[in-house]
Amino acid sequence: HLPYNRNGFKFFTSDGGLNKTDIKDILERASRVYEESAHCGKQEQTGVVTHVDYMSIYASDLVQAVLKSAGNKEKPLEGLHIVVDAGNGAGGFFVDKVLKPLGAVTDGSQFLEPDGLFPNHIPNPEDKAAMEAITQAVLNNKADLGIIFDTDVDRSAAVDSSGRELNRNRLIALMSAIVLEEHPGTTVVTDSVTSDGLTAFIEKKLGGKHHRFKRGYKNVIDEAIRLVSLLFLHDSDCPVTCPMIPSSMKCKL
Template sequence: MRILPLLLLPPLLLSLSPPAPDLTLLQSGSDCRGLTTPGSARPLTLSAVARIGYGFATFLGGPSPSVSVGLDPRLSGPALARSFASGVVAAGGSVTFVGLSTTPAMFTELPAHDGSVMVTASHLPPAWNGLKFFAARSGAGLDAGEMSRVLSLAPAEPPALPPSFSLPPARSILPRYAALLSRTVRSLLPPSPLPLSGLSLALNAGHGAGGFVAAALAALGAEVHGLHLEPDGEFPAHPANPEHPEAVRSTAAAVLGQGADLGIIFDTDVDRAGFVSSGGEPLNRNRLVALAAAIALRGSPGCAVVTDSVTSNGVRRFIEGRGGEHVRFRKGYKNVIDEAARIDGLNGRACELAIETSGHAAFRSNGWLDDGAHLACLVVAEVKRGGIEGLLEGLEEPAESQEVRLNAGGMEETRGAMRRAERRIRDAVESRGAWTVEPVNHEGVRVAVDEGGGRKGWFLVRESLHEPLVAVMVESDVAGGGGEIARDLLELVFAGEAGDLDLGPLEDLAKVNA
C-alpha cells in the first residue's frame, strides 16, 4: 500500500506555510477540500488542517472530546491526519487513529467516540485531499451550517505542540466493518454457510480503500476477480470513480472476460458504487437510481425516493409506475439525505431512499448512511436471488444525455453568470412556446422542452457545488435533440457571455447534428 512515511514526503508538498487567512476557502458544502500543492487557490496546508482539528474538537464540546481519525491511500494523508490530530489534542481532546478506512466505516466509530473524521478527497485527483466529519450527538455527518461553525471556531494561528507529537498506532476497523457487510448479505439470503456460492463477481477498487470488500464477498462463497485492489495513493490505473470511462471500461472487460455475473466499482473512500451487468452494460447514473429505487420500493411499497436535480424524466416515470413518489432536490449527497430524512414520516409519507445520480445512495434502513459497500451488498444479493434485469424493466432512457461545464474563472463570476442566465431563460420562456420552466426548482433553472410527438427533453442550468463553473445538463428524447437544445441555449441564454464564460464545451455540443 503506497502511503509514504511522514519523513519521506516531499517538503514542498505539505509545507507548514503561513495559515490561510480564510478557512472558508476550503469548505465544500458539508466537508473541506483543497490542494496539497503549494500556490493553489485552495491550499490545504498542515497549518490549516491543525486549525480545523482544533475547531472540530471545540465544536464537539465537553472536557475532553474523543475523535477517531481514518484516511484513504493518498500520499498526503498521514501528514494531514497527524496535523488534524494535533489540533484536536491542543483543544483538549483525544485521538484514536484507525489508519486506512472508508468514510462509511468512520460512521461506525460513533457513538464510541464524540466525533470521527475521514481524511479523503473522494474521487478527486491525487493532489487533492480533504476532511469529512461525523458527530455522535447528531449520529450523522455534519451539514453545511455545522461545517461553517467548525471553521468559525478554528484559531487564527495553528496550535503549538511539541515537534515530537505523533499519531498513536493505527487500530484498524476494517475487519469489523467487513463483518458488518457479511451480516448484511446473510440477512438478505436464505441461511447457508456460503450464501454467495456459485456467484462470480468482478470488483474494481481503483486502488482506493475498498479492496477489502473483495475478501469479504469471497468469504461468503463468491468467486471474486479483483481489479486494482491494492491501495495506492497515486491511483495509477485510473481515477477511483465509478463514473470514470476507464473504470467502467476495464470493469466491463473483466466481467465479459471472466463471465462474471456482476461488476462492482468503488470510489476512493467507498461511499459511492457503480455496477456493470453480466452483459457488460454500465449500471450507473439513471440506471443506478432506478435499480436502487426498485429495491427500496419492494421493501417499502409506495415510499418516496429523493434524488438530485439531474435525474431523467424516465426515472420519474419509472418510480411512479412502481407506485412510488419521486422527489427531486438539490445536488449534493448531504442535501438529498437531509431532505429524505426530513420528509420521512411527514404527513404520513414514508421515505426509504436518498440517492444522488453520481452514486451516493443512502437507505433509511441503513441509518441514512451513504455507503457504496452497503449498496453493493444489496445488489449482489439481488443477483444471487435471480438477477437484476427484472428490476429495471420499464425504465425509459433518453436518446441523448450530456452535461457540459462552463468555466467562469471565479466563484463571484459564476454567480453573476448564473443571475444573467436565469433572467434570460425566463425571458426566453415568454417568447418560446416549446420551453416551460419546471414548477419545482431547488437549484438553478430546469426547463422542459417540447420536442413534438409527445416527446419531451429538458435542460438544467445551475452553479457547480464545488468549482467556479456553470453546469448545463441537457437531455433529449430525439436523436440530435441535444445539439438543438445547445444551439438554442447559445442563442437565447449565453449570447454575449464569451468574455465571462468558456462556452467551448456547449459550442461543441451544439455542433452535433448541426
C-alpha cells in the same frame, strides 16, 4: 473521484457528515486552542486516543445485512463470480471482507490496494476509462457481475455478465425496484440530475414516489432524513429511502 492533488477529508459524527459551517467552526476552535497553548506554554495532554479497527466492524455489518436479507443462508453468493475494481481507492476491502465471506468467487478483481496517485484510472463510476476498465475485467474473467467504487466508497456502479453498465439512472432504477417490491409506496430521494424517465419508471411502473432534490450527496441524505422526521411526526410507517442514506436512518429498510 478528484485528481490526486485534490485529495481531502470528510468528517463524520454519530449524527452524520459535517458541512462547511461545521468544518469552519472546527478550524476556528483549533486555531484558538493553538493560540492559547502558544501563549501559555506547553500544557499537559488530557485527551485520549483510541485505535479501533472500524473497517472490520463496518464490513461485518455489511455481511450480516446481506445474510439477513438472504434468509440467513450461510453462503448466499456461492456460485457467483464477482469482480471488483476499487481504482486504488478505499474500496479494496470489499473483496476479502464482504464478498468472500458471503461465498463469492472474486478472481480477476483489480486495483484493490489504496494509492492516492491513482496509477490505473480515476476511481469514479462516472468516468469513461474507469467503466471501460471494470467492463473489460468482467468480460476477460467471464464474471457474473462487476462492481466499481469511487475513492471513498460512497458511490458505485455495476456491470453485468454481458458488459452492460448499471450506472446512474439504471442503478437507481434497480435499487428502487428492489425496495418498492418490499415496501410499496416508498418515496425515493435522489439528486436533481436524474432523468424524467427514472421518475416515470418509479412512479408509473413501480407505484412509488420520486422526490428530486438539489445536487450533493449530503443534500440528498439530509433531505431524506428531513422527510423521515416529518413522517415520524405524523406517526407514519416512514416509507422513505435514499440510495445514500445511512441504514440507521432508514425506516422499514
